[in-house]
Amino acid sequence: MHDSADEDQRPSDSRLVPRFADIATFMRLPLVRDPKEIDIAIVGAPCDLGAGNRAGARHGPRAIREMSSLVRRVHPVSHVAPYDLCRVADLGDSPVNQNDLMDSLDRMERFFAEVHAGGAVPLTAGGGHLITLPIMRAIADRSEPLGMVHFDAHSDTNDVYQGNVRYNNGTPFRRAVEEELLDPKRTIQIGIRGTLYSADELEYPTGVGMRVITIEEFHELGVEAVIAEALRIVGGGPCYVSFDIDAIDPCYAPATGTPEIGGLTSFESQQLIRGLDGLNIVGADLVEVAPPYDCANITSHLAASLMFELLCVLAPAVARR
């Protein structure tokens, strides 16, 4: 593993440069366009064409960048200092086609393939949940499909909408299993809840072997047991962490397309992510922040804060390689 970043690649210190000043990049990091120069690329994927209800997640990356100026450099509990471990930068946004979902999937796949080829690990701000599919296509090694820790209110393993729509924010993980990008037996879903289209709706994920922890089971087991279960399920192979902001209760995260009441708290979410330290994480994302529905930017601020939590388990994993 290479040396850590030099000072120029660290975020501005908000004791010296006010948080509200200058261009808004993720975490106030430098903007770098060449993935070869960095270890972890924080990027945006502003595509929400797969929305089943409210759009707006296309504006997620910018809003998260804006609020990420409040995040400082060091984790308060683990004391991980990600910018000491890796070269991290804002790599800008993936190309998308604002009027064509399928073309957007292609553009995103090509973009993330370049990031991957350049040696950078992506930490992505969505966009709708369908963005995870082209990322997985770009970074998964089909000989060893990815494990996944998936935080969400919804399983996102439906099959079709409108009779023949196979690519929608409700379908990415069925597609990922079908395409052998994702190993369902090394996949755990946490926070699942919300009314159902039909009583058998969760048969697919459990049928293919995913471990589904509903919010009710989460409360029964408690944070520590759920973390232990996640570590057990995912194991030591390469894994991805996908965090749909709607895993969290709408009072913390109103700005999302398909909110469900009765969700995680922000503190529970922090604890759960912190518990993933040690996993062999090869990519992560935070999706479904739809800023037009936000209140005083609390959702974007939460998302930025959780992306830093993700960075603080991702950076050690990248540094270990």
Added chain:
Amino acid sequence: MHDSADEDQRPSDSRLVPRFADIATFMRLPLVRDPKEIDIAIVGAPCDLGAGNRAGARHGPRAIREMSSLVRRVHPVSHVAPYDLCRVADLGDSPVNQNDLMDSLDRMERFFAEVHAGGAVPLTAGGGHLITLPIMRAIADRSEPLGMVHFDAHSDTNDVYQGNVRYNNGTPFRRAVEEELLDPKRTIQIGIRGTLYSADELEYPTGVGMRVITIEEFHELGVEAVIAEALRIVGGGPCYVSFDIDAIDPCYAPATGTPEIGGLTSFESQQLIRGLDGLNIVGADLVEVAPPYDCANITSHLAASLMFELLCVLAPAVARR
């Protein structure tokens, strides 16, 4: 009991018709004007003239209808499918007089009497809490007064305001006891909190035999014990469930007339309602949603979600008859 509804009386499937499409009815149900054709009537009672502070609950029914498009057909935990058990429809709104509280009470009583006479059980969206009084007048059998599970920050058993105002959102349950619509000994109030006009303010409800569970006692007992207490108090007789959205903390439900900090969470609210399964429920309401004070519609969405929770304990009760 009759057969279940046919497919035409079920809500639109949001996998086929987008949630944002078409007229907003409760739960995307058909609009039916004749209570004889249905078993459970979801209705609005848009009267907030009894407000002591902020008005706006007159707009509650429409806002809840709008957000109820996000609710699907089957309960995620109990797997109750209410539309398989009963004929459920949106019956529109009760008449009200926008400038005359007493006349509104009369109009609502007549409307709910027709619903009741038609054989439909009302699940009502308020409006202010005073709407429960005319509903009880319409459906209670004075020979066997109703029991009640009452979720609220306030006991709503005050006597008079302004010297001689006896009908106000703070008084319905004292009136209901006086009118022998409500059996105080079969009544439980959950979530009571907030500063008091005077130290003896809760003497009335406890004096007449209501079981008052303050938020502090709720936290001491825990959800399961509170449910057990509710089932014990209410017993097997006919009962009503009245849910004032201000039972829940303002962070989840900002859009209400008299918020009180330190309230229930959305998840606790769901658990409590789920625990009422088995009661002989003859009507239910959700009141005090005041949309002008909402943030990104989270209160209306919460209200719509809890109305579905209520429906999923009400429908089995109706089907059992």
Added chain:
Amino acid sequence: MHDSADEDQRPSDSRLVPRFADIATFMRLPLVRDPKEIDIAIVGAPCDLGAGNRAGARHGPRAIREMSSLVRRVHPVSHVAPYDLCRVADLGDSPVNQNDLMDSLDRMERFFAEVHAGGAVPLTAGGGHLITLPIMRAIADRSEPLGMVHFDAHSDTNDVYQGNVRYNNGTPFRRAVEEELLDPKRTIQIGIRGTLYSADELEYPTGVGMRVITIEEFHELGVEAVIAEALRIVGGGPCYVSFDIDAIDPCYAPATGTPEIGGLTSFESQQLIRGLDGLNIVGADLVEVAPPYDCANITSHLAASLMFELLCVLAPAVARR
């Protein structure tokens, strides 16, 4: 022409039923699903997949319905009483596919063809501006293409986006000309303004013969001369009126996808529409209201008010046939 509507098909009188009460239909009209029963169908077309920037117009029809409850029955200046002239109803929304723009165009075309075949003239609330294309496909007689009065900040006659996207809210009227639905020489565009991609951007519409009245020319000519020019250009043949809410200044209409400063006032807009009385209007729409960006619903209220203005020039035209 048949007789006028009976009382049951008129909007609720808000002196008797409060504006906030009951289901929100357009203008508080009855909901009728069969176009054969009506003369003018007010419908929604909740598709915004052609947006170049901010989405949200999918929620336009519902928001306009909500605010249209403030509109009464008679025009204050012309004293046109549209419900005395024609049978008018809310026909619900056109089907759309929330994830597939091209399929949505097909679904809308089929829906409006049925409306047209049923003998009803559509007055449509968008959705993005691309919805006008399938409406024109459904109602235009290719042997006599439509004239059009087009209110907009943008000409919407661009060719392609993203290299190969030909169907986008910026392209409908180039497509309509190419498909011989729209007669460019009988087309007038009013309110055009805003920065340009390139200096020759308006060469297409003027090249094919459209009369483009920029906001600067509008101010030079004045309202009356612009009306005269519109009547002259469109002539006596069948014509369509398409009103993009962004023709109006963002202070009146913040809730739109691509606002441009320096637009029409609400009063100028009313005067311009009133001046169209006498044209042979065969359909009209009001598009690009994106409620997530609204302030206190002023844009939806403006849109509802202008739809009534459109109705009051459309109803006489329909009654004259």
Added chain:
Amino acid sequence: MHDSADEDQRPSDSRLVPRFADIATFMRLPLVRDPKEIDIAIVGAPCDLGAGNRAGARHGPRAIREMSSLVRRVHPVSHVAPYDLCRVADLGDSPVNQNDLMDSLDRMERFFAEVHAGGAVPLTAGGGHLITLPIMRAIADRSEPLGMVHFDAHSDTNDVYQGNVRYNNGTPFRRAVEEELLDPKRTIQIGIRGTLYSADELEYPTGVGMRVITIEEFHELGVEAVIAEALRIVGGGPCYVSFDIDAIDPCYAPATGTPEIGGLTSFESQQLIRGLDGLNIVGADLVEVAPPYDCANITSHLAASLMFELLCVLAPAVARR
């Protein structure tokens, strides 16, 4: 006439005490409870129970007080310095009954009768438009009914709502004529517009002799001619000025119960009020500001600014006596 106010009765100077500091009184004036100590009483009348649609004007007085901190001491055009001419103070709010409209009318009448008996002229912030009725009852001399300059989108001379509701924000001036408080022949209404319940709706005001200037006629005549007409109609007798904020376009004044598009601009409103200088004004009000529907407080700020405009024509009239 007494001497002008001493320095202690003037507003705080915002160059010395920041605008955001201290208790919010009207114009940062001292709070005085005895009308005998002042010449002009700025008061609130927080009653909106006469609303036909959206409530919220009950919160108008507080919101206007808050934003009135931005108003300084001297009029920029007339250079009238009202606090040099008269003793002006914030007299607090009239009592109201938050659940009983008729009782509120009585309480307001008694309160304003005391103000009047104490020798103070009221400049009142509503509340809904019905508040003008009890004010007129308190201050009108039935032997010489009041003239009125009435700015409004609506004539407010309807007769009944809901079959028998005679007191509603849509009826005050018919009642005032019937009670011989208001001389219709010395009454001018400016800014009237908006859709009608029926084509003959304006027959009452014109039939009893009121001069109704619709917004269309306003634009035809121009500001100066309308002012001249107002001065001519009202003449030299005692008159009242009532300004309903919905006279102004919703883009300037979104926070109102029954907005109508196509209204006055803020500048036109200022010019019109300034033109009333010289009238024998014996009271004035500004009504129908409903803060829950405001955007960034622009309506409250507009209202506070117009109250200062009213004060600057009222104070010279009071000083002249």
Added chain:
Amino acid sequence: MHDSADEDQRPSDSRLVPRFADIATFMRLPLVRDPKEIDIAIVGAPCDLGAGNRAGARHGPRAIREMSSLVRRVHPVSHVAPYDLCRVADLGDSPVNQNDLMDSLDRMERFFAEVHAGGAVPLTAGGGHLITLPIMRAIADRSEPLGMVHFDAHSDTNDVYQGNVRYNNGTPFRRAVEEELLDPKRTIQIGIRGTLYSADELEYPTGVGMRVITIEEFHELGVEAVIAEALRIVGGGPCYVSFDIDAIDPCYAPATGTPEIGGLTSFESQQLIRGLDGLNIVGADLVEVAPPYDCANITSHLAASLMFELLCVLAPAVARR
């Protein structure tokens, strides 16, 4: 100790005077300008010039006053009736200089020295956290420095910003220790969390002997153990309670300058304050409410509610003297 307040010095009873009526003072108390007439002075300190990020807390006192109208007279759990124990009033705001932080510190110190000299104990609404420094300068007895219970997300014991800025909302408690106003060994900080500038950032507070309870330790210990620890640390000497609203999670308190996710709930906050009963409290404040960032006033309402909680432990302490 003197007798309790007479009825005139108590808040208006909202059963008689609606909450929305009249001038907004803290808790609807009378406005008194002479500290000698009262025992507890509720005051505003509208200075936010020490903000590191978002300003706006200058508007805190007015917004808290507005929402404090919802608070009644008696504590629901302890049944403390503060207005029976002490003379309490709104004393207005401290002078500040809106453009000069250092001058504002001086003005506040002088103001609070007068309050202190007059015999009144201050309960202050901020303003930014730096306001606590001049209050401590005014009321601390340097021979017996104050203990403190400090609720906050941040330790606020940084040294300098921008190279030489020593007075900033992030530094007050280092300054207070240096100035021997605050006894660090009798100081406990509760709720500390959030990303760090550097891993050693908390070395100062722990180094000087403060007891720092991070949010993680709070969850481990539980409310009761934390209260016990607070009582143990602070002991029987004079102490101050400073509550930064950002101690609470942003879902409850979005309106603050430097939010941190994962905070206290409103209920936990109430319990913690209630547990401080018995301490020898000589002053308290609630700071960092920035109303421009609020949603439906929930933060101001929370702040007003917590100020009443503080009053209910402060009044008995004052009465005991």
Added chain:
Amino acid sequence: MHDSADEDQRPSDSRLVPRFADIATFMRLPLVRDPKEIDIAIVGAPCDLGAGNRAGARHGPRAIREMSSLVRRVHPVSHVAPYDLCRVADLGDSPVNQNDLMDSLDRMERFFAEVHAGGAVPLTAGGGHLITLPIMRAIADRSEPLGMVHFDAHSDTNDVYQGNVRYNNGTPFRRAVEEELLDPKRTIQIGIRGTLYSADELEYPTGVGMRVITIEEFHELGVEAVIAEALRIVGGGPCYVSFDIDAIDPCYAPATGTPEIGGLTSFESQQLIRGLDGLNIVGADLVEVAPPYDCANITSHLAASLMFELLCVLAPAVARR
């Protein structure tokens, strides 16, 4: 003068890269840190410490950057294509000290001196109006003081606040005259209005020779005469254009610190700026956008649009040199 910019220095084409994508820079321009590489530097000056009332303009530059993505490349009326005339880039923000106004003035002066020395002309987004003072200090040639076209509701030529505050958003142009940076006889102020502290408040600007065009005179003269007057007053010498967003009516620009009703429209503002073509402009700014008070970002969008208008008169002036 050098050649025009190459394609890489032009804004992204929003037909190819969606407006919502990637980092938000001014006009989607490249971010360049060296003023020597560019002709026109669009920069932010995020300082609002001189605010007399509401702060928040510190967030102006970022919000304007965000909304400037909607601006395209070519002016619709003049067809000026600024990026063909000059090398234009986003140069980031000037350093400021978030807690020290005087230090911020120094930092801004040094920053703009470097920009000036590098040969770039600054087009600046504020910040409060005091930012213009350090810009003028950096770019004015004291041997030939600047002329100025100043759009504002306020003259900003007050002397002191709080007894001794000489640097405040209300004082910059008195200071600039005193420092011989600004030639008052070549200065014109347009849009002046709003209540006054005292009747003689405008004696200073007129006394030193500034041409003050109040909003009333603006309406009397009309746009063209005002433009002619501006060109006459300023003449051919070097001049600065300073646009305070509060020159425009609050309905278009709610997000500002000291709004005044009765202001310019957005269209009038565009016309006025367009009329400045031909002046020898050496710098320009747009100030007082306070995003926390915005509604649906309309103020930021207006500001971004007007900055492009300014750029389209500035770029030809720069290209002419």
